[in-house]
Amino acid sequence: MKPTRIRMCHSLVMNYGLYKKMEIFRAKPANKREMSQFHTDEYVEFLSKITPSNMNNFVKEQLKYNVGDDCPVFDGLFEYCSISAGGSMEGAARLSRNKCDIAVNWAGGLHHAKKGEASGFCYVNDIVLGILELLRYHKRVLYIDIDCHHGDGVEEAFYTTDRVMTVSFHKYGEYFPGTGELRDLGIGKGKYYSCNFPLRDGITDENYKSVFEPVITQVMQSYDPSAVVLQCGTDSLSGDKLGCLNLSMRGHANCVKFVKSFGLPLLLLGGGGYTMRNVSRCWAYETGLAAGVELGSEIPVNEYYEYFGPDYKLDVRQSNMEDMNTREYLERIKGIVLDNVRKVGGPPSVQMTDIPRTADDYADDNADEDMDDPNERIPVRQRQKMIQPDMELSDSEDEGEGGRRNHQSNKSAGKAPASEKTPEIEIPTSNLLSTNSQATRSPHTATTAVSSETVPSPAGAAGTADTAEKNGAAAMDLYIQPRQRNWIVMAQRVIRPLITSLPRATRISTRAFHVSAARVASTSPFTERTGVNLSETKYRAVSDSLHSYGSYLIQCLPKFVQQYSVLKDELTLYVAPSAIIPVLSFLRDHTQCQYKAVMDITAVDFPTRDQRFEVVYHLLSVRHNARIRVKTYADETTPVPSATSLFRGADWYERETWDMYGVFFKDHPDLRRILTDYGFEGHPLRKDFPLTGYTEVRYDEEKKRVVYEPLQLTQAFRNFDAASPWEMVGDGKDVKPEAFKLPVAKPAEEQKKP
Template identity: 85%
Template sequence: MESLNGENQKKRVCYFFDSDIGGFHYGPGHPMKPTRIRMCHSLVMNYGLYKKMEIFRAKPATKREMTQFHSDEYVDFLSKITPSNMNSFVREQHKYNVGDDCPVFDGLFDYCSISAGGSMEGAARLSRDKCDIAVNWAGGLHHAKKSEASGFCYVNDIVLGILELLRYHKRVLYIDIDVHHGDGVEEAFYTTDRVMTASFHKYGEYFPGTGELRDVGVMKGKHYALNFPLRDGISDENYKSVFEPVIQQVMESYDPSAIVLQCGTDSLSGDKLGCLNLSMRGHANCVKFVKSFNKPLLLLGGGGYTMRNVSRAWAYETGLAAGVELGPDIPVNEYYEYFGPDYQLDVKSSNSDDLNTPAYLNRVKQIVMENLRHCGGVPSVQMTDTPALPIDAEMDDPNADEDLIPPDTRRPQRLLDSRIQNDGELSDSDDEGEGGRRNHARHRDSDSVNSGGGGISGRKYGLGAGIMHTSAAPTHGAGPSGHVTDVRVFATPKATSMEVESP
C-alpha cells in the first residue's frame, strides 16, 4: 500500500459501513447480492485502510426522513410488508412495482434504512466540514422513484443525500458511471438548476430505456441534465476520452460546491448484467479525476453483479479516496477463496469489440458540449435560513420517560443534553460536541438553502419480462431533508471488526 503520487493534500475520509448489510438476501437466483458490501469491507480492513480514514456506522434512516422524497404511502407500505404478510398487499405490490425484480424479503425496510442512512449521514458530515470525502458503498440505488421500486432499488438514497447537501450547498453535481441510466435521480431534479445530473450509460434496448442524448431537462432545469449514451464494449481509453473533457466542461460551466459520484461497477468488464468493458483502473480513473477538483465528494455504490469484481473495484477506489494505492495481491480475508485462482486485485478488460467508434463518440461529445454552452452561466439561488431543529427534535415528546425508551433506540437530543458526565468518564466520541452529530441548533445563524425538484416519466426495470420492456412511471418531486447522526465507530489500528455502543 503506497501513497499516491501527486497528492498535494491529505483528504479527510469518512467511510460508512453497517455490518448488518451483508445479512440481507433478495432471494434465490437474484443478481443483487448485498454480501458484496461485506466482501468489500473485508478487503478494506485487511488492506489496512482503516488507518487512513474514520469508519462510522450511520443511524438508519427513519420513515419520516425517507418521506422527504418518497410518498408517505409508499414508505408506509415498505415498512409493513414482509414475506409472511405479502399476500395481504397484492394490490399495493402491483401499484408500487414490488415483486419479481424488486422482491419482498426479510428485513426489506431495515435494508433500505441502512442504505439511505449512510448516504444522508455522509452528506451531513460533508456539509458540516467534518470530512472531505464520504464513502457509502451500500448506497447508490439510483432507480427508485417517489412512489415506485425499480431496478432492484426501493429507496433512492442518492436523492435523499443530495437533498441533505442542498441544505448547505447552492449547487450539487451528480455523476453516474453505472452501466444503467440514473433515471431516478435525473427524474427527481429534472426541473431544477440546483442539481446537474450527468450520466454515462448504455443506451438502446436496455434498461431503463431512458437517458437519451436529447433529454436535457425542462423549465428551470433545462440544460442541467446531461446524458452520454454509450454502445457496447467501451474501452478504458475511449471512456476516458469522453468522461474527462465533459466533466471538466461541466465543472467550468456549472461550478458546483459539492459532488455526488455514483460508482456502479456493472460497467466493469465481465459483469453478469453489464455490457461495457472497463477495467478496474479505467473505472477508478473516474474517481481519481473527480477527486482532483477538491470539492466535497460523496462516493456511492450502485450496480455490480459479479461480486468478486465489485468488491475489488470498490476497495481500490476506497484506497484512492484515502490517498493510497493498494497492492496487487489480495490479502488473506474471510472471502479469500472468491478471488481465486490468481488472488489478484486487478479486474482486467476483455478482448470484446468496442462498438463506440471515434466518429460516434466525437459526435455525441460535440452535442453534449453544445448543450452545456446553453446553460447561460453559473445559476444562483436566494439564501434562506437552515431549519434550526432536526426532524428528531421536532418529533420529541418532552414528557417521554427515558426508562421506557428501548435500549437500542437513540435518545432525543433533549435527554442527551440533560445528562451529566463526570470528569474522566469515557465519551462515545471525541467530536460529539463539535458537530459530529447534526446539531442544527449551532447553525441557527447560518445561511443555507432548501430546495425541491420535479420529475419526468421513467420506465421500469426487470430481470424477466421487465428488462427489455418499458412502461410509464409517475412524476416525482422532492423536498428538503433533515438527517440526524446516530453513532460513530472508530477503528483502532488493530481492529478487525466494528463494535457499536448505544448512547
C-alpha cells in the same frame, strides 16, 4: 445486489489497513419521516409493512409500487432501505458540516427508485435523499453516474431545477431502463441541467477516458458546483453479469481519481455490480484512492479470501470484447454534449439559510441496535462476521476462473438440509467511510431543495393527484404555485366529506375536483365539456388514471396548461398558442411522458367564434403505449408557433393544416400548399371556393397554375316539375337566370271555368 458484496469490500478495506487512514462508523438508519422528504408517505408505509409472510395481502399495492419482479420482497426489506438511505444522508451531512472531505457509502447508489415506486433492484433512492441534504448548505450540487444503466430516478427527481445537474454515462438502446437519450436535457429552469452521454457495447478504458474527462471538465467550468455526488456502479466493469461495457478496475477508478482532483466535497456511492469478487475489488481500490493510499496487487488473507481465486490479485482486466463505440461516434456525441453544457447559466441567486431543527430530530430510534436480539444478545458487529453461502447473483463454478472454491456450499446451495432452515437474506449495517474525524449525522427535517412531484404514468401506473399534492407540498417545485396548490388541497379536504354524505343517487364523482384553479378560472375560448361522463363505466379505471395524470401535468405546467378533459380513454390538454413549444417540449422530453412521435396535426373550423380555429396535436408515447391530444386556438391572422423544431414529422402536417384551413405557423421552414394546386385562392375546408355563381376554377396548362374565369352558359336551363318524376327540358333557348321563373299553380277561378 446481495449485501455479501458490501461485506467483502469492507473486509478488504480492513485487511488492507485502510481503517488507519479514515474513520469508519455505522450510520444511523433513516426513519420514515426522513425517507418521506422525497418518497411518498404511502410508499414508505408500504415498504415498512410488507414481508414475505404477508405479501399476499398486498397484491394490489405490489402492482402499484412495482414490487415483485425486479424488486422482490424479502425479510428485512425496510431495514435494508433504512440503512442504505441513512448512510448516504449521513455522509452528505458530514460533508456539509465540514467533518470530512470525502464520504463513502458503498451500500448506497440506488439510482432507479422513483418517488412512488421501486425499479431495477432499487426501493429507496438514497442518492436523492443525500443530494437534498447537501442542498441545505450548497447552492449547486453535481451528480455524476458511471453505472452501466442510466440514472433515471435521480434525473427525474431534479429534471426541473438548476440547483442540481445530473451527468450520466451509460449504455443506451434496447437496455434497461430505456431512458437517457441525448436529447433529454431538462425542462423549464432545468433546461440543459440534465446531461446524458449514451454509449454502445464494449467501450474500453481509453475511449471512456477520452469522453469522460473533457465532459466533466466543461461541466465544472460552466456549472461551478460546490459539492459532487459520484455514483460508482461497477456493472460497467468487464465481465459483469448484467453489464455490457468493458472497463478495467483502473479505468473505472480513473473516474474517481479525476473527480477527486477538483478538490470539492465528494460523496462516493455504490450502485450496480453483479460479479461480487470484482465489485469488492473495485470499491476497495477506489476507497484507497479516496484515502490517498495505493493498494498492493496481492489480496490480503481475509474471511472471503477463497472468493478471489485463482490469482488472488486486486485487479479486473479488460476482455477482448469488441468496442462498438467508434471514434467518429464518440466525437460526434461529445461535441453535442459539450455544446449543451456550455449553455448552462451562471450560479443562481439563492439565499442560503440553515433550516432550524426540532427536538424530535435529535431522537435516535435505534440507540439499542447493538443488541440485535434481546434474547440472544448478539451484537450486530458480531453478526456481520457470520459468512453466509451466496445464492442468486453470486460467483459460482460455472463462471470459469475466479469461481468460489467452497464446493460443499455450491453443491448444497440448491436445497437446504432437512435439519436446517434455508438461511434468510442477511442485511448488514452500512459502513460509512470518511476521510476525517468521526462525528454523528445531524438529523434531517423537510428541506427547501427542489424535488420532483409524484409522477403518474400516462397509462395510469403510479400515484394519484392526492398523493402528488400531499407529498409535493414539502418540496419547492419550480412549476407549482403555492396559492394554487393550497386551493386544491382545501377543495379536496372540504368538499369531499360533503360529497360522501350525499345519497348515492346524487353523489358526484370526486374526480371533478382533481383540477387546478387555472382550469376553473380559465378564460380560454374552448367550450368542450371537461367533466366526467358518469355513464361511461367501461373506461372508468383508465379515466381515473388519466385524470390523475392530467392533474399532474397541470401541476407541472400551471403557466401553460389552461385545462384538461378526459373522454373515455383519451386525455386532451388545452393551452394558449404561446405555450405550444414549452408544453410539447415537456411532453416529449420528460421521462414520465416520452411523447416522441407526432401522429397528426390538424384543425377544426368554428366560423362563429372569434378564435375560429382549434389546432389539434396528436402525440404518441411508444414507451408508455399512450396517446395524448393538445389543443390550442387561433384566428385568421394570428400565427401558431411551428413544432418543426421539436418533431420532424410536423412539417407536412402543418403545411396540410395551412393548405386546408389557412392556419399560419410561425417559423415554419416551408409553409406552402401541399394538397391543392398552386394559384388556388382560399382554403377548401373553410369553404373558400365557389359552389355557385358564374366563376370557373380550372388548372391552366400554359400558366401552370389554377385560374379563375367567368362562367359562360352554353346549355339551356332545365325546368323542373315537382309533380313529374321526369326531368322536363326547356325549348333550347338560352334563358338568363333573372328571366327564369318556376311554374306556378293556376288561380282557382280559372280552374272552375268549363
